[in-house]
Amino acid sequence: MMNRNSILKGLMQLAAISTLLLLQACTEDGNIQGENSVGTQSPVDGVSFRFIESNGLNMRIAEIGAGENRPLILLAHGWPESWYSWRHQMTALADAGYHVVAPDMRGYGKTDKPMDVDDYDIVHLAGDMVGVLDALGEETAVMVGHDWGSIVAWNTVLLHPGRFTALIAMSVPYGGRAPQSPMEGWRAAFGDNFYYILYHNEPGGVAEAEYDSNPRGLLSRLYLSPDSPQQAPLNTDPLRASGGWIDRLGEPVGLPGWLTQDDLDYIVSGFEDSGFRGGVNYYRNFQRNWEITENLQGVTIDVPTLFIAGERDVVIAGASKEQLTGAMSRAANDLRDVVLIPEIGHWVQQEAPDEVNQAISEFLTEIHINP
Numbered sequence: 010m011m012n013r014n015s016i017l018k019g020l021m022q023l024a025a026i027s028t029l030l031l032l033q034a035c036t037e038d039g040n041i042q043g044e045n046s047v048g049t050q051s052p053v054d055g056v057s058f059r060f061i062e063s064n065g066l067n068m069r070i071a072e073i074g075a076g077e078n079r080p081l082i083l084l085a086h087g088w089p090e091s092w093y094s095w096r097h098q099m100t101a102l103a104d105a106g107y108h109v110v111a112p113d114m115r116g117y118g119k120t121d122k123p124m125d126v127d128d129y130d131i132v133h134l135a136g137d138m139v140g141v142l143d144a145l146g147e148e149t150a151v152m153v154g155h156d157w158g159s160i161v162a163w164n165t166v167l168l169h170p171g172r173f174t175a176l177i178a179m180s181v182p183y184g185g186r187a188p189q190s191p192m193e194g195w196r197a198a199f200g201d202n203f204y205y206i207l208y209h210n211e212p213g214g215v216a217e218a219e220y221d222s223n224p225r226g227l228l229s230r231l232y233l234s235p236d237s238p239q240q241a242p243l244n245t246d247p248l249r250a251s252g253g254w255i256d257r258l259g260e261p262v263g264l265p266g267w268l269t270q271d272d273l274d275y276i277v278s279g280f281e282d283s284g285f286r287g288g289v290n291y292y293r294n295f296q297r298n299w300e301i302t303e304n305l306q307g308v309t310i311d312v313p314t315l316f317i318a319g320e321r322d323v324v325i326a327g328a329s330k331e332q333l334t335g336a337m338s339r340a341a342n343d344l345r346d347v348v349l350i351p352e353i354g355h356w357v358q359q360e361a362p363d364e365v366n367q368a369i370s371e372f373l374t375e376i377h378i379n380p
Contacts, residue, residue: 052093056072056099057071063141064137066140068113069119083138084111085152086156087181088289090155090276092113094155097359099111101366101370107380110141114161116291129294134164138152149172149174154178160181166312168305175315176314179358180318182318182336183340184337191299192210192295202247208254209292210295214289221285221286227255228273230261232268233265234360237262309340309342313345313375315346315348318347319352321352322354323355324355329349348364
């Protein structure tokens, strides 16, 4: 019988290959626009919202700690997340003297949502991050990412090395550009069986149609700890033809200790407003990203780098600190540390905020990026 771990173990494939890899109203230019003015008040004390122009997008950023001579830290969230995933880091880093910005990434929240799938490739995503720096008048920043945001972070520093003084990646490691397209590997590994990345790449928008019909059903089943109790899944047939993803994930029995009902409600409401298409489009660019980054073959990262993950994050597939260090050292010339937090799963900065904040603080102090 397939349980949550057996379904989500497909994420392990993402780690293995990513280690080597790196709807609202349409406007006349083809974008699905976010709001044009500052939206509702932030639920986090001290954090404010505003809109900037970044890489041709109307982008909403969450911001705290702006001020002269305060180093900028740029936080890139993953899927299915939002700026809110960084709520614990934003306040702690601002209190320590940093200027902290967490955008709704392209396709998410109140930020613009282009219709063209190619507009979500890694070159556009990296350009968005540099565009934030330009809009804020900052020459450099510390780049931080989690999940898909980690893939964005690795590649942004590779593509724009002069704009970032340090890199902190969480959950998704990187060991250089893959010699083979990841899509080929996944198709060979899973065949006719269900795998969420292949599902996201099916034509016709079937994945976002399922998720848009039941945002709470999906998010409540994903935002869990490794040992969170769940009911048996409704669908235990491994074949893709038997159905989509939500019914393959057991309904949770309560919330994990690190997630309140208000937290979940806020996250769900964001996707009820924005839909899931934008985030799913990131997955539709795995093949394209591999094709357009041939210039990154053999290119390495020179800035100080830190990697953080939960020890039980399915993305790292049980890899040890030594194994991860060896893999990432091939791509990061100044990998300072690999921090694996015991008993913690995929949502590391939310599950273990104190440990993550401490690791970030120690890293920034070590490399002398101080307010």
